[in-house]
Amino acid sequence: MQLAKGLERLRIRSGLTLEEVAKRSGYGKSTVQRYEAWRSESKPQSRTVRSIAEAAGGDPDEVAALVQLAEDVPEGWWVRGAVPEWLHPLVALEHEAEEERAFAPSIVPGLLQTREYATAIHLAEQVRKPLNEVERQVDGRMKRQSVLILQRSLS
Incomplete structure (x- = not known):
């Protein structure tokens, strides 16, 4: 940006x-x-x-x-259909962030979701999407969590 x-x-x-x-x-x-x-x-x-x-x-x-x-600029894994296009700039920033704050009273934030929870959320929100598309988006969400592991190993 x-x-x-x-x-x-x-x-x-x-x-x-x-x-x-x-x-x-x-x-x-x-x-x-x-x-x-x-x-x-x-x-x-x-x-x-x-x-x-x-x-x-x-x-x-x-x-x-x-x-x-x-x-x-890092080569973005997220551009290959793992996350919606509108989210690309945000995931790129998230990839470089040192801190992220979120308030989500009714849903677990994406970076903290388990695979099962993320799958349930995507299936509920995207009822008409083919299962392989939902699985690709869940894979993308799980891959986003690598930023948490990287930060933990650096501290």
Whole structure:
């Protein structure tokens, strides 16, 4: 999200439109827009970030910082159907978080659910979904819990 906002800030600061940055960078408007809104389902390409940042008027230090952010983005396991698309940015942030606070008086938060509980919740919410889709989403929820194990081993 820092990468997306950084690209957008450069463009706005320079007073350029999406079309102008697209033309200067050699990419289409939809590509520039996707990078600014972080709507890509794959790891951002460093060369694309560099081109867009330079076209948007970034100085060499700003461009280098944004390229570094692109290179530091983890390859997201979550984009392969394990979690709904709208949740991708949140899971990416969760993956990097050191602390998460949640208030859920009527449901156990996803990171704390057992496989059985998560399956029951998904089946109740998604009655018409095929069982293999529900199982894939439950697998994704269980994989998200790896951030808890990683944090525990680091402390």
